[in-house]
Amino acid sequence: MSRHLWRVIVADRSSIWVDWIIHYQLRGTSIWTVSDRSGPWGWQKLVRLRYRKKKLVRLRVSLQPCLTYSVGSGNSFSLWHDPWHDLGPLILRFPLGPRHSATSSTAPLSMVIRDGKWHWPPITDMESIDITHSLSIIHGGQDRVIWTGPGTLFSSATAYDVFHPPGPKVEWxxxxxxxxxxxxxxxxxxxxxxxxxxxxxxxxxxxxxxxxx
Incomplete structure (x- = not known):
């Protein structure tokens, strides 16, 4: 299941299943912000891997901090729904951000990139101005999602270590x-x-x- 989640995160278009998910389940949003209360049962289970539940408090999964979104052209990332920014998915912190910046909530990140540089529309809302204070470096080329968790590459085993951190070693x-x-x-x-x-x-x-x- 974690491998399926990884393929959706990196938008592996070589998979017909991933292509179907992007077009019919995400619909311009992201795996990080889409609701886990709609769609087939298997899809809901997959989406819930984003979170770890403890005492009925939903925490942002351990998986997101293990990923680095390297901004290239911006065509593959969602402006408001992908965690390319240090603040995470911007739509969660700035729900009115699309309105204040005159952009669509499903806009790609490339909408605010021009000639390899950031080109944001004027933002009048004081709270949303924080978005432009800590922007990522634009590396150029293709957008990439880089695994920075345990191990050098993503695998089901490394994902298991993230979802189930090993406890302290006991003497017995x-x-x-x-x-x-x-x-x-x-x-x-x-x-x-x-x-x-x-x-x-x-x-x-x-x-x-x-x-x-």
Whole structure:
């Protein structure tokens, strides 16, 4: 699933599926701002990979900070919906930005680039002026999305590390690892270490005396 998400992010037009997603699901927006409450079930599940849910608070996924949007011509990036700016998708921070800058909310980034330089229309809104204070460098050529997360290249394994960061190493891990360990035994030991062994709970519930050695 994470590989499908990556192909949509980099707009891999060699895939008929990605081309269909861009035309019929995104419709001029971006994978980062499109709603996850519409479309087929598989599409909703894919979009929700952008976020990590914890205690009912939706946080911006760990995936976006692992990507760098290198601005070239600007034809492949959305002006308001892609996180090419340091502030992230601009439409989320400046909902009225398109109106104040007299641009379309589905405009490509190339609309504010001319001859390889930034060429923004006059912005009258004081809040939206922050957009032009920290613009990215225009590298020229094609737009690129660069993976800057774990590893040198994007893969399902590196994406898994981002979605599921490894926890701290415990001192008792060596007790459960080894070719000579019997799976049933180390599973019971693991439950005992975590205090989840139901036989112990049952024994204590019957007021039995448990002697630890």
């Amino acid at each position: 891990s060596s007790l459960l690892v080894g070719s000579l360990k019997i799976p049933r035994h180390w599973f019971i030991l693991w439950l005992a270490i975590l205090g989840r062994l139901s036989t112990l709970v049952t024994a204590l519930g019957h007021s039995l005396c448990i002697v630890s050695r």
